[in-house]
Amino acid sequence: MWNTVLFSVIPYVAVALAVVGGIWRYRTDRFSYSSQSSQFLESRALFWGSVSWHYGILLILGAHVIAVVLWTVWGALVNDQGRLLVLEVIGLAVSLLSLAGLAVLAARRLSVPRVRSVTSPMDWVLMVVLAVQVILGIWMSLVYRWGSEWYVHTSVPWLHSLVKLNPKPEFMVNLPWIVKAHAVLGFGLIALFPFTRLVHIVSAPVTYLWRSYQLVVWNRRAAQ
Amino acid sequence: MAAGLAVAAAVLVPATGAWAADDGKAVFDQLCQGCHSIGGGDKAGPDLAGLADRRDRDWAEQFILAPDTVIASGDATAKELVAKYGAPMPNLAVTQSQADALLTHLGYADTAAPAPATPEPAAPATPAPAGDAERGKALFTGGNDFVEGGPSCLACHSVAGIGSLGGGQVGPDLTGAYAKFGGQQGLQAALKSVPFPTMAPIFQREPLTASEQADLTAFLADAPNRSRTSDAAAKLLGLSVGLAVIVAALALLLWRGRLTGVRRALVNQVKESRLR
Numbered sequence: 001m002w003n004t005v006l007f008s009v010i011p012y013v014a015v016a017l018a019v020v021g022g023i024w025r026y027r028t029d030r031f032s033y034s035s036q037s038s039q040f041l042e043s044r045a046l047f048w049g050s051v052s053w054h055y056g057i058l059l060i061l062g063a064h065v066i067a068v069v070l071w072t073v074w075g076a077l078v079n080d081q082g083r084l085l086v087l088e089v090i091g092l093a094v095s096l097l098s099l100a101g102l103a104v105l106a107a108r109r110l111s112v113p114r115v116r117s118v119t120s121p122m123d124w125v126l127m128v129v130l131a132v133q134v135i136l137g138i139w140m141s142l143v144y145r146w147g148s149e150w151y152v153h154t155s156v157p158w159l160h161s162l163v164k165l166n167p168k169p170e171f172m173v174n175l176p177w178i179v180k181a182h183a184v185l186g187f188g189l190i191a192l193f194p195f196t197r198l199v200h201i202v203s204a205p206v207t208y209l210w211r212s213y214q215l216v217v218w219n220r221r222a223a224q
Numbered sequence: 225m226a227a228g229l230a231v232a233a234a235v236l237v238p239a240t241g242a243w244a245a246d247d248g249k250a251v252f253d254q255l256c257q258g259c260h261s262i263g264g265g266d267k268a269g270p271d272l273a274g275l276a277d278r279r280d281r282d283w284a285e286q287f288i289l290a291p292d293t294v295i296a297s298g299d300a301t302a303k304e305l306v307a308k309y310g311a312p313m314p315n316l317a318v319t320q321s322q323a324d325a326l327l328t329h330l331g332y333a334d335t336a337a338p339a340p341a342t343p344e345p346a347a348p349a350t351p352a353p354a355g356d357a358e359r360g361k362a363l364f365t366g367g368n369d370f371v372e373g374g375p376s377c378l379a380c381h382s383v384a385g386i387g388s389l390g391g392g393q394v395g396p397d398l399t400g401a402y403a404k405f406g407g408q409q410g411l412q413a414a415l416k417s418v419p420f421p422t423m424a425p426i427f428q429r430e431p432l433t434a435s436e437q438a439d440l441t442a443f444l445a446d447a448p449n450r451s452r453t454s455d456a457a458a459k460l461l462g463l464s465v466g467l468a469v470i471v472a473a474l475a476l477l478l479w480r481g482r483l484t485g486v487r488r489a490l491v492n493q494v495k496e497s498r499l500r
Contacts, residue, residue, distance in 0.1 A: 030495045043484065051475070077365040079376055085389050097471060142457050144394045149366075149379035174422040176394065218291035 006184050007169035011162050014191035021194030022202075035200035049104030054223060056098025057130075060137070063091060063148070069158050078149040084110070087148050092141050099134045125198040136182040139203040144176055155183055226499050248329025251322045255413075259313070259406035261332070266407040269309055276331040284332065291315055298307065311341045311404070358444025361386070363436055374430035377440070380422075385450030389459060393423065399452060401444045403451040412441045 026033060039046055067074040078084045106127055109119045142146050156172050161168035172180060190197060234254040252262070262409030275284060279301070287294050287302065291313040295302045306312045318326070362368040365386050377383075382391035383398045391397075405411040415437040418427040432440070 043488075047479075047482075047484075051479075052472075066318065075373070075375070076369075078379075079369055080369070081365040081376075081378060081387065084366065084378070089463045089467060092469065093467035096464060096468045098473075100468075142461060145390075145392045145456070145460070146379055149375055150392060150394055153375040154380070154422075157425070157429075168425070170425045179394075191399065 003169045003173045006180065007158065007172050008167035010124050010184060011187045014187035017191045018193040025194045025199065026056045035197045038118055041118065042108060042112045045104055045108040049101045049108060052097045052101025056094045056101060057131050059094045060091065060098065067152050068156055068159050071152055075152045076154065084146055084149055085185060088141065090134060091148060093140065095138050096135060099138065102131055102134065116120055122196045126192060129185065129192065133182065133185050133189065136178055136185065140178050140182060144179060217220065226334060248325035252324050252329055253315050255318065268404050268410055269313060272330055281327060281332050285323055285327060288318050311365060312419040314414045314419045316413050352450045355438030355440065355442035357442040360439035361365050363439055364443055370430065370436060371433050373429055374385040374432065383444065384447050384452035388453050389462040390456040398444055402447065407439055408445065411444060412437050415440055
């Protein structure tokens with residue numbers, strides 16, 4: 001019963017909420033599709049926190065997504081002890097950096113009054129959920145090794161079964177509860193998408209990656 | 225006609241019974257003795273002496289024929305046994321006639337030979353593993369891929385002798401698996417039917433071939449003779465923290481002179497001029 005709810009119902013509810021809620025927000029509050037930058041209010045801690053967090057989480061999330069989309073390639077990549085261990089060490093290091101970045105961002109929101117005053121309750125909800133999710137991932141990678149390989153043969157077929165509208169929770173139900181919590185919380189984050197600053201994922205300026213560069217000319221050097 | 229059949233049956237029953245009891249011992253030696261004894265104490269599975277007094281015939285028959293089905297049905301006795309022995313009995317694809325013979329051998333029919341009172345010999349009667357331990361190691365660690373594409377054992381299991389970071393921790397350490405499953409026969413049967421709930425959905429899609437089962441069994445048979453490490457998590461954490469610190473230090477160095485907002489520079493300038 002619970003397994004059906006967790007692994008066959010919640011994922012669809014989460015995706016439906018994200019899509020419907022996302023469209024609704026776009027139609028009713030279009031200009032809120034941003035992360036509402038607070039760089040103007042405080043920039044130094046933001047730089048270190050944001051850079052660590054975003055590079056870290058994008059690399060980790062990217063690895064999760066690549067394993068789902070190119071499962072044979074990823075499976076072949078990790079199906080070798082040496083490559084597996086190198087990837088696990090890199091993955092854990094990057095997760096630790098992203099968690100450190102998140103800690104800096106949280107400390108900044110708490111300690112800088114101007115930033116705290118523009119922080120909404122949903123910002124805190126999101127930050128707590130993200131922190132729990134990253135901590136669960138780090139915990140799992142230490143205690144239930146080697147996730148980058150067994151993920152391809154447990155969670156990935158489960159995710160594929162969801163896409164095929166034929167959920168197979170049996171791939172997940174016997175895994176340790178931390179793993180199950182991490183998977184369900186992942187869909188929790190998808191559900192939170194339209195209600196939090198996570199919407200900035202779809203308004204991220206990715207075109208910066210391929211637009212022609214702009215030359216910024218300063219009138220004078222910044223004081224040393 | 226009916227009377228004729230009845231007579232035939234009456235004549236045949238004792239003969240069949242005697243034959244079945246003999247055959248039952250052969251089946252037991254071939255399929256069961258890896259994990260069970262009759263009067264020799266518990267091995268990977270329970271001692272089957274007196275089974276006929278403990279379990280009714282239907283239950284025993286069903287469990288011998290399809291232990292996975294009985295376990296999956298949530299049967300209380302089966303559940304208790306799995307919990308007690310730490311692993312479900314694999315489905316050994318026992319045929320109905322083999323099961324009948326076994327049941328007779330285990331004391332379920334009047335015509336059965338009495339269960340042997342002496343303990344079963346400890347060493348299996350089967351020949352040494354036909355598999356190759358080196359190939360088994362390569363399969364375990366992913367050096368060689370499984371033909372059907374299953375994940376290497378290392379993803380979830382550790383075992384002695386595969387390096388200081390060892391294998392995974394989602395599944396149990398397999399250093400003692402060979403003994404636990406009662407030697408070659410039991411372990412190979414477990415690798416064939418993969419009766420473990422987490423592994424079943426994976427290895428039903430991507431089963432191990434017979435030679436892979438043999439190679440892995442040979443590798444695991446030798447495992448207790450090798451040394452193992454136990455501080456893999458600490459090593460992993462140490463390596464990762466080290467890498468994270470190096471990356472952070474490089475970032476601090478490379479971005480030290482980054483262009484920041486003009487305002488801060490102006491504020492600093494004013495502050496400095498006031499101090500002068």
